Amino acid sequence: MGETITFWVLAVVSVSAALGLVFSRKAVYCALMLGVVMLSLAVLYAVQDAPFLAAVQIIVYTGAVMMLFLFVLMMVGVDSSDSLVETIRGQRFWAMIAGIGFAVLLALAVGQAAIGDPAGVTGANQRAGGNVPALAELIFTRHVFAFEVASALLITAALGAMVLAHRERTRPRPTQKDLAKARFVSGYPGPLPGPGTYARNNAIDMPARLPDGSVSELSVNRVIARHDVEDGRLPDDPELAEAIRQAAAEEEEHNASIAGPKEDR
Amino acid sequence: MNGAIEAPTIEYGQLMPMLLVFGAAVVGVLIEALAPRYLRKAIHVPVTLLSLAGAFALIILQAVRDGVPEQASAMGAIAVDGPALFIWGVILVLAFISMLLINDDDQFVAQAAAVPGSPEEEDAVAQGGAHTEVYPLALFAIGGMLLFSSANDLLIMFVALEVMSLPLYLLCGLARRRRLLSQEASVKYFLLGAFSSGFFLYGMALVYGFAGTVDLGGISSALASVGGQDSLLYIGVALLGVGLFFKIGAAPFQAWKPDVYQGAPTPITALMASGTLVAAFGAVLRVFWVALGNLDWDWRPVMWAVAILTMVVGAILAITQTDIKRMLAYSSIAHAGFLLIGVIATGDAEQNSGSLSGILFYLLTYGITTVGAFAVVTMVRDAGGEAGHLSRWAGLGKRSPLLAGIFAFFLLAFAGIPLTSGFFGKYAVFAPAVSGGALGLVVVGVISSAVAAFFYVRVIVLMFFSEPAADGPTVALPSVGTAAVVTIAAAATVVLGVFPQPVLDLADQAASALFIR
Amino acid sequence: MTTHYLVLSALLFAIGAVGVLVRRNAIVVFMCVELMLNACNLAFVTFARQHGNLDGQLIAFFVMVVAAAEVVVGLAIIVTIFRTRRSASVDDANLLKY
Numbered sequence: 001m002g003e004t005i006t007f008w009v010l011a012v013v014s015v016s017a018a019l020g021l022v023f024s025r026k027a028v029y030c031a032l033m034l035g036v037v038m039l040s041l042a043v044l045y046a047v048q049d050a051p052f053l054a055a056v057q058i059i060v061y062t063g064a065v066m067m068l069f070l071f072v073l074m075m076v077g078v079d080s081s082d083s084l085v086e087t088i089r090g091q092r093f094w095a096m097i098a099g100i101g102f103a104v105l106l107a108l109a110v111g112q113a114a115i116g117d118p119a120g121v122t123g124a125n126q127r128a129g130g131n132v133p134a135l136a137e138l139i140f141t142r143h144v145f146a147f148e149v150a151s152a153l154l155i156t157a158a159l160g161a162m163v164l165a166h167r168e169r170t171r172p173r174p175t176q177k178d179l180a181k182a183r184f185v186s187g188y189p190g191p192l193p194g195p196g197t198y199a200r201n202n203a204i205d206m207p208a209r210l211p212d213g214s215v216s217e218l219s220v221n222r223v224i225a226r227h228d229v230e231d232g233r234l235p236d237d238p239e240l241a242e243a244i245r246q247a248a249a250e251e252e253e254h255n256a257s258i259a260g261p262k263e264d265r
Numbered sequence: 266m267n268g269a270i271e272a273p274t275i276e277y278g279q280l281m282p283m284l285l286v287f288g289a290a291v292v293g294v295l296i297e298a299l300a301p302r303y304l305r306k307a308i309h310v311p312v313t314l315l316s317l318a319g320a321f322a323l324i325i326l327q328a329v330r331d332g333v334p335e336q337a338s339a340m341g342a343i344a345v346d347g348p349a350l351f352i353w354g355v356i357l358v359l360a361f362i363s364m365l366l367i368n369d370d371d372q373f374v375a376q377a378a379a380v381p382g383s384p385e386e387e388d389a390v391a392q393g394g395a396h397t398e399v400y401p402l403a404l405f406a407i408g409g410m411l412l413f414s415s416a417n418d419l420l421i422m423f424v425a426l427e428v429m430s431l432p433l434y435l436l437c438g439l440a441r442r443r444r445l446l447s448q449e450a451s452v453k454y455f456l457l458g459a460f461s462s463g464f465f466l467y468g469m470a471l472v473y474g475f476a477g478t479v480d481l482g483g484i485s486s487a488l489a490s491v492g493g494q495d496s497l498l499y500i501g502v503a504l505l506g507v508g509l510f511f512k513i514g515a516a517p518f519q520a521w522k523p524d525v526y527q528g529a530p531t532p533i534t535a536l537m538a539s540g541t542l543v544a545a546f547g548a549v550l551r552v553f554w555v556a557l558g559n560l561d562w563d564w565r566p567v568m569w570a571v572a573i574l575t576m577v578v579g580a581i582l583a584i585t586q587t588d589i590k591r592m593l594a595y596s597s598i599a600h601a602g603f604l605l606i607g608v609i610a611t612g613d614a615e616q617n618s619g620s621l622s623g624i625l626f627y628l629l630t631y632g633i634t635t636v637g638a639f640a641v642v643t644m645v646r647d648a649g650g651e652a653g654h655l656s657r658w659a660g661l662g663k664r665s666p667l668l669a670g671i672f673a674f675f676l677l678a679f680a681g682i683p684l685t686s687g688f689f690g691k692y693a694v695f696a697p698a699v700s701g702g703a704l705g706l707v708v709v710g711v712i713s714s715a716v717a718a719f720f721y722v723r724v725i726v727l728m729f730f731s732e733p734a735a736d737g738p739t740v741a742l743p744s745v746g747t748a749a750v751v752t753i754a755a756a757a758t759v760v761l762g763v764f765p766q767p768v769l770d771l772a773d774q775a776a777s778a779l780f781i782r
Numbered sequence: 783m784t785t786h787y788l789v790l791s792a793l794l795f796a797i798g799a800v801g802v803l804v805r806r807n808a809i810v811v812f813m814c815v816e817l818m819l820n821a822c823n824l825a826f827v828t829f830a831r832q833h834g835n836l837d838g839q840l841i842a843f844f845v846m847v848v849a850a851a852e853v854v855v856g857l858a859i860i861v862t863i864f865r866t867r868r869s870a871s872v873d874d875a876n877l878l879k880y
Contacts, residue, residue, distance in 0.1 A: 003783065011790045018794050018817055021810075022801035030810050034817060037794070041820055044787070048831050050839050053823075053846075060846050065816065065853050072857045073809060076864045092804050099800030106792035109471075109500040114493035115784050119834025131839075138840045141273045145339040146421045149412060150847050152287060152428050155294060156405050157854040160435040163398045164858040167378040170388035380865055420841050427848045431855050438859055448863045455859050456811055459852060460802050463818035466845060467795055470825035470838075474788075477833040479841065 006047055014040040031069050038062045049121045052132050193219040206235065207243040217243035222251035276338040279327065279345045282320035282353055283415075286408040289316030293401030309400040310368055316404070317364060321357040324350055337417045337781060341480060344551075344781050349415040351625050351775035352547045356414065359539040359632045360407045362753055365746035366532035366640055373399055373439045373530060374447075381444040396439060403536065406432040410540050414547025419469045419479040419505075419556075422548055426465065426512070429544060430458050433537060440530040442650030450528025457511070457521045465508025471501030472556075481556040482782035488559050502564060505552060506571075512545040513601045516574040523586075526594035531651060534590065535639035538597050539632035546604055546628060553608060554617070555780045561611050568609050573709050575602030580713035584720045588653045589642055592720070593635070596679050599717055600631050603710050607694040610701030614779065620701060622776035623693035626769055630678070630686035630761050637754025638675040641668060644741050644751075652738035655724065660733025665740040671755050673725045678758045680718035686761030693769065787828040795821035808860050812853075819849050 017036035024030055038061045046054035121131075128134035139147050174182070183189050193216050196208035205228050208219040225247035228234060234241040277284065289312055296308050328350055337344045366372075373396050376389035409429030416422035438451030473479050475497040476487035488498075511518040526534045557564060579599025586592040607624040611617055645652050645661065645668075652658065662669035678685035691714065695707045743751065761768060794817060801814030823842040830838025 007783070007786060007790075011786070014790070015793055015797070018797040021813060021817060022797055022804065027807055027810055030813055034813050037817060038820060041824055044824060045827050045842075048787070048827050050827050050830070050842075053827060053839055053842055056843060056846055057823075060850055061820070065850060068853055068857060069809065069813060072861060075861065076809070095800055095803035099796050099803070102799060103793055103796030106500065106796060107789045109496040110788040110792055111785055112496040113474075115788075115832065118784050118832045121831050121834055121836055121839070123834060124836050131836075134836050135840055135843065137270050138836055139843075140270055142340050143342065143420060143840060143844075144273045145275070145342040146424050146844060149287075149421070149424055149428060150844065150851075152290070152405050152408060153424070153431060153848060153851040155291065156402065156428070156431045156435075157851040159294060159297075159398055159402060160431065160855045161858045163396055163402075163435060164377050164438070164862045167385065168376060168389075168394070170376075170385060170392060170394075377862065420837075420844060424844060424848060427852065431851060434855060434859060438862060445866060448859075448866060451859050452808060452863050455856050456802075456808065456815070459812065459815045459856065460799075460818075463795075463798070463815055463822065466819060466822040467825065469841070470791075470822050470829065473826065473838060473841070474829035474832065477829075477835060477837075479837060 003047055006043065010040040010044055014044075027073050028070070031066065031073060034069070035062055035066050038066065049125070050131065052135055188218075195219050195221070201235075205233075205244070207240055207247075215239045215243045217246045220244055220247045222247045222254070226251040273340045275340070276334070276345075278331070279334055279338045280343065282323045282327075282357070283343075283408060283411045285316050285320045285323065286404055286411060289313060290401045290404035290408060293404060297398055297401065305397040306395070309397055313364055313400050313404060314361065317357050317361045317407070321354060321361070324354050324357070333778060335781060337482075342417055342421045343412070343415050344417040345415060346781040347775040347778050348550070348621060348625065348780060349547070351772060352414045352543060352628070353411055355625070355629045355632060356407065356410050356540050356543050358629075359543065359636060360403075360410075360536065362633070362636050362750050363532060363536040363539065364403065365750050366535055366636070366643065367399060367403060368746045369532065369643065369744050370395075372441055372532050372643070374441050374444060377439055399436060399439065402432040402436055403533075406430075406436070406536070407540065410544035414544040414551075416548065416551065417481055419472065419481070419484075419552075422551075423462070423466060423469060426462060426508075426548075429541065430462070433533070433541070434458065436533045437525060437529040439533075440528070443528075446528040447530065448528075450525045453528075454521055454525045461508050461511035461518065464504045464511075468501045468504025468506070468508060471497045472505065475501060481551060484556040485558060485782060488557070498560075499563070502557060502560070503567075506564075506567070509545065509549050509552060510571060513542060513549060513604075514575075514598050515571050515601050515605060516578040516598065519575065519578060519598045519601075522598055523591040523594040526597070527588055527590045527653070531590070531639050531643045535636045538593070538635045538639065542597065542601065543628045543632055546608075546624065549608060550621070550624070551780060554611065555782055558611070565609055565611075568605060569703075569706060572602050572605035572609060572706055575599070575605060576709055576713040577602075580716040580720075583717055587655050589655055589658065589724075590639075590653055592655070592724070593638055593642075596717060597635065599713060600679070602713070603627070603691065603694060604631075606698045606703060606706045606710055609706060610698040610703045612701050616697065616701050618773070618776045618779055619697035620694075621779065622769070622772040623695075623697050625772040625776060626693045626765070627690040629768065629772075630690035630758070633754050633757045633761075634675050634678045634686060637751055637758065638672065638679075640747055640750040640754065641672045641675070644668060644743050644747060645738050646741045647738045655727065657734070657738050658724070659727050659731045660737060661740075662729035664733050664737065668740055668751075669728045671751060673728065674755065674758065676721040676724060678762070680721045681714050682718070684762050686758045686765065688762060689765040689769070690761075693772075784828055784832045788825060791821045791824040791828065793821075794818075794824070808863075809857075812856050812860065816849065816853070819845055 014037045017033045020033040021030050038057060042054045042057040045057060125131045125134050128137050193208050195204050196206040196219060197204050205220060205224045207215050207217060210216050225244045228244055229248040234244060292312055293309060296305055300308055333347045334345050375394040376386060377396060379386040379389055406429055409425050412425035413429050416425050434451055434455040437454050438448045440447030472484060475491060475494050476484045514522040553564060576599055579595050579602055583592055583595035586595060604624055604627055607620045610620040642651060678687035681687040681691040695710060698707050798814045798817035798821060802811050805811050805814060823845055826838040826842040830836055
């Protein structure tokens, strides 16, 4: 009875979480939904006499794999929500139809099979003195080669991450002395002027005026300036607006120099 | 607790070729860790090539001295039988010559972590940086191929599938030029590959649910004894098939092949197009013949449809291609279809060994010719790297008659013209298929070869009978490795086309005892 | 009860497969693949109990090992392409169209 209740509760939770994974637009929500599915499955493993797997599921899947997913999501930008524009017309519709058909087919196939009462793994567990020793015996006898070969996978994964992510320094790291020199050579050794907040406005995107009354374009944050230009939030004063536009143009240039990959290289 | 676990027996002698390759890969990782940068390549090359050659020698030693084992090795996980030894030999030969291509400088990115076009990348190129990690990665992939083709249970087959695929996903993204294409190919290959291995896994789960074991022999005997759960079995087999068909690139799961072949560095494309195909056919044969041999009446109609679709799609879409690597990819799809004819042509033991020997011979001939063709592709270069677009190949025959002649010869071998190895390969597969009652398939096969031949001839005409463009691509002076690859491949294509009998006999001998269970 | 578990696993698998087809963000697509692998594991564990042998549990264990390695490689590849293009959408990966 207890198993039935657990099953139905977790079945509802895991299926709705899985649907959430497919339909929520924000990638972080997707990751959390996947975490919920994994945790419910861990409980279902425990219910089905697989305590070792339940523990491994939590440690490896929710602990390591999900964290890695979240880590990468944070790295590439949490706000990277999905576009809902269909690039292939009708693709979403047909994918749904195919998915529902596939689910029905699988469920029918499983339902059709004359499956008797489960034999239960208690016997197999007891022969070796518990679930973990029984699995250990299988791993180190019948399936020992698969176990050994899995090490090749782990080495590949480590090597692959190194190849793709490790950046070797091609130039010597600039010392503090170099940095200080560069700063003085640049012709502007002091800190950048602060924005004109509270001088005439209470907004942080307003350029400050220098003592001689001229507008300092160095005083606005370039990223904010770009947003201002894109959203058309420019001040009425033409001098200030011009400074913001210049800062925005600099930001564009900067971006292009980082993200402008040359084709055919 | 009832005491210690009894130690498993592992037949190290029989598994030595595979263990040698894996061992060399691990040594390669240690070289990366310990050797100074300027020495790494000089150490990697001999280690890699010697281990592959040594593994090949061990296979011959095994076959000559001990004969073929009668039982599965490593507690029943691996079957080192006649076909497995032959396939291992083929994979190692193909891997060796692909490795000579991989050795060639200037194919792999200087620093993969640097953004394409960034100052860091320019620095890395200027300093002559190179990822020597490709050697251990390629060796892991080759080890996975050996394991995939000789797996005796579905679990080891799944692990081998991943051991083979993961390094290839990585290697695909490491091209030195056109890096965006290369990275894109890598992502596509990875996502689709993971998707298909999900299907393989669910199929494996259902088959396990049916049979209670993942042992191929055990599944075969469960076919007769288990009743009332056929629906599990059928869906399971279908899903297993999806995973395997994806790996061989059979239609309708072929879509990744042209993209990945085009984007990947050409030496890696050569390794994938030859080695992976051979290994995947080894696995297909094991699943469908050993485990599901008694179910052939049920899977044969589906396989007919897949084979016909694969041949037609491969041949017809090849015609519309304008990129040389994409064209070779579609040709590889069509060839997978021809090989499927051999898989379908089952019957009694004699029939089976005839078909099997045909498949083994075809895999060898196709693999060598493919590596040769991709080696030629690496040599025809533009300012921006390889000249992929077909229009750039116009008039190549006038500028470099020798190279164009060899490429034309490879294309004729793909088409199956007599006096090339391709002819005997096709004959070796089609003849048993006719006697096995798959005449319809053979007719489709011959027609689609004719369609494909039309396209190959068009390329040859383009190379020899049109005017070369003024700023046409240059033919790079080949390095020793590339020249050796082209020479070996051309020589093998001629020798197997004129005097195939010894190798055919060897394939017959390897296939005579069929698979062990 | 076995059938219930299997239907649940089939549902999760199908939802994962649909997710792979409809989502555009490479990371989310990959999460859907992980959902499919998890559904497979549920089926393995259920069948292990059904047959009373531990092979199924063992396979599920190996699937987790393989999935962990696959995640590392996959995310490394996705991060690389993101660094190049500042986008993880599979729609933007369209250079290989012909």
